Amino acid sequence: MAPKYDLFINNEWVAPETGEWISVENPATKETVGQAARGGEADLDRAVAAAKAAFPAWSRKTATERADYVHALKDLVKRDKEKLAEIITSEMGKPLKEARVEVDFAIGLLRFAAENTLRLQGEIIPGSTPDEKILIDRVPLGVIGAITAWNFPLALCARKIGPAIAAGNTIVVKPHELTPLASLHLAKLVEEAKIPKGVVNIVTGDGPEVGVPLVAHPDVKLITMTGSTPAGKKIMAAAAETLKEVRLELGGKAPFLVMEDADLEKAAEAAVQSRFMNTGQVCTCNERTYIHEAVYDEFVQKVRQKIADLKVGLPTDPETDMGPKVSEDELKKVHEMVEKAVRQGAKLETGGKRLTGGVYDKGYFYAPTLLTNVSQDMDIVHNEVFGPVMSLIKVKDFDQALAWANDCRYGLSAYLFTKDLGRILRMTRELEFGEVYVNRPGGEAPQGFHHGYKESGLGGEDGQHGLEAYVQTKTIYLNV
Numbered sequence: 001m002a003p004k005y006d007l008f009i010n011n012e013w014v015a016p017e018t019g020e021w022i023s024v025e026n027p028a029t030k031e032t033v034g035q036a037a038r039g040g041e042a043d044l045d046r047a048v049a050a051a052k053a054a055f056p057a058w059s060r061k062t063a064t065e066r067a068d069y070v071h072a073l074k075d076l077v078k079r080d081k082e083k084l085a086e087i088i089t090s091e092m093g094k095p096l097k098e099a100r101v102e103v104d105f106a107i108g109l110l111r112f113a114a115e116n117t118l119r120l121q122g123e124i125i126p127g128s129t130p131d132e133k134i135l136i137d138r139v140p141l142g143v144i145g146a147i148t149a150w151n152f153p154l155a156l157c158a159r160k161i162g163p164a165i166a167a168g169n170t171i172v173v174k175p176h177e178l179t180p181l182a183s184l185h186l187a188k189l190v191e192e193a194k195i196p197k198g199v200v201n202i203v204t205g206d207g208p209e210v211g212v213p214l215v216a217h218p219d220v221k222l223i224t225m226t227g228s229t230p231a232g233k234k235i236m237a238a239a240a241e242t243l244k245e246v247r248l249e250l251g252g253k254a255p256f257l258v259m260e261d262a263d264l265e266k267a268a269e270a271a272v273q274s275r276f277m278n279t280g281q282v283c284t285c286n287e288r289t290y291i292h293e294a295v296y297d298e299f300v301q302k303v304r305q306k307i308a309d310l311k312v313g314l315p316t317d318p319e320t321d322m323g324p325k326v327s328e329d330e331l332k333k334v335h336e337m338v339e340k341a342v343r344q345g346a347k348l349e350t351g352g353k354r355l356t357g358g359v360y361d362k363g364y365f366y367a368p369t370l371l372t373n374v375s376q377d378m379d380i381v382h383n384e385v386f387g388p389v390m391s392l393i394k395v396k397d398f399d400q401a402l403a404w405a406n407d408c409r410y411g412l413s414a415y416l417f418t419k420d421l422g423r424i425l426r427m428t429r430e431l432e433f434g435e436v437y438v439n440r441p442g443g444e445a446p447q448g449f450h451h452g453y454k455e456s457g458l459g460g461e462d463g464q465h466g467l468e469a470y471v472q473t474k475t476i477y478l479n480v
């Protein structure tokens with residue numbers, strides 16, 4: 001039977017004040033796989049009050065004590081890896097093998113937070129008199145508000161909960177309304193790990209009813225959000241009312257540069273993987289592939305074959321490489337973008353349509369799509385597709401590739417395939433992206449730093465820099 005979840009507030013499961021629940025749909029079958037409470041503002045207020053009440057005791061625990069709790073949570077996630085992967089797949093549609101990778105990533109994020117909270121060091125600097133010392137301490141902020149997207153239902157939650165609580169804060173999480181189930185299972189593990197009440201609270205519901213009051217709440221000190229650029233801008237503007245810090249992980253439009261000296265086989269493999277992983281629904285996906293004209297034809301041949309080899313099907317089938325889009329709306333958005341690109345002169349090599357027949361009729365399956373003859377002025381080169389559509393653009397040299405890569409309002413990830421160290425060094429200076437993959441496919445590490453420039457966001461997450469986002473400095477002029 002599909003599970004029905006209440007809200008997780010103060011380590012208790014409480015019914016929403018709205019008296020309503022959201023049905024969560026499997027995008028591969030349209031079956032209901034669970035129900036999550038439709039929270040409202042009063043629920044959110046209760047959750048923030050619980051988090052605020054929990055803060056003094058939690059922040060007074062030693063870093064080691066907090067780390068032990070986060071380790072315990074991580075161990076339970078590890079224990080439930082298969083169960084969590086199944087939940088992710090059922091609510092989001094990514095192939096089970098990718099869902100397992102997501103669980104491993106969540107484990108890595110929790111592990112990093114637990115292992116590194118003792119490294120949140122302060123500073124001692126000379127005072128203004130011989131007897132004075134100035135201490136710059138690092139202290140937690142208080143209640144954190146976290147808002148997540150649907151493409152990584154578990155990892156995005158872990159990415160925010162781990163460092164926030166390890167650093168001594170308490171947290172209220174609003175998962176995406178399409179995919180709340182993995183985070184609710186995580187809430188059960190928070191309970192089992194005996195993390196004290198009120199430290200982690202999960203309020204499900206949609207953006208206007210839970211997200212908006214979370215951002216507006218005066219007792220919430222920092223908002224960390226993953227999602228679209230338009231929503232991120234609204235959140236930033238709303239947070240200004242209470243002068244809250246915001247950390248925003250937003251859209252991307254990653255360029256993938258393939259130069260004439262690249263290992264073409266590896267580049268083609270990585271380009272396809274980085275485009276079609278999670279059905280193209282990752283902010284770091286290869287959204288536009290720039291290929292040097294000397295190797296363009298050979299590269300097209302290689303990616304055409306690799307795309308033809310992709311098996312689209314039920315995400316629970318071990319043979320499946322690519323599952324459905326997450327929703328009907330998302331599928332339509334992608335299809336309209338492809339149609340527009342073709343109207344603007346792109347050549348549709350393969351795909352470009354919804355898949356039908358057999359299992360496809362039940363879900364939101366879109367054919368892996370290849371567009372050639374794409375030019376820099378087309379809309380598809382500038383707007384985030386977030387779907388299984390590969391756009392190939394021919395460039396005459398590295399200068400043109402760099403210029404076109406930077407001709408973009410986003411600045412999260414980029415890819416470069418070349419053996420030329422001079423080009424690699426030049427790219428480090430000139431490419432306007434916060435995360436660059438050189439001669440490898442995408443996929444960030446928990447110890448790295450996931451940070452977008454321009455309209456891709458603000459602040460960044462992961463690693464030591466990401467952990468430090470959850471503390472503020474306190475300057476103490478110490479005189480005895």
Ligand SMILES: NC(=O)C1=CN([C@@H]2O[C@H](COP(=O)(O)OP(=O)(O)OC[C@H]3O[C@@H](n4cnc5c(N)ncnc54)[C@H](O)[C@@H]3O)[C@@H](O)[C@H]2O)C=CC1
Nearest residue numbers: 148149176206207211212227228231234249250251283386
């Ligand atoms: N950065 C990324 O990795 C992601 C980017 N996207 C992009 O966003 C597009 C739309 O996806 P959506 O799910 O509609 O994203 P969205 O940005 O609307 O939703 C993300 C989260 O923000 C919440 N939210 C939305 N508006 C809010 C507001 N004003 N105040 C507080 N919370 C708010 C939502 O309830 C959800 O939990 C996708 O097609 C894709 O292009 C989607 C998912 C992840």
Ligand SMILES: O=C(O)[C@@H](O)[C@@H]1OC[C@H](O)[C@H]1O
Nearest residue numbers: 151152155226282283284444
């Ligand atoms: O939201 C996104 O798409 C990214 O932040 C994504 O989250 C987990 C993946 O590893 C990231 O690329």
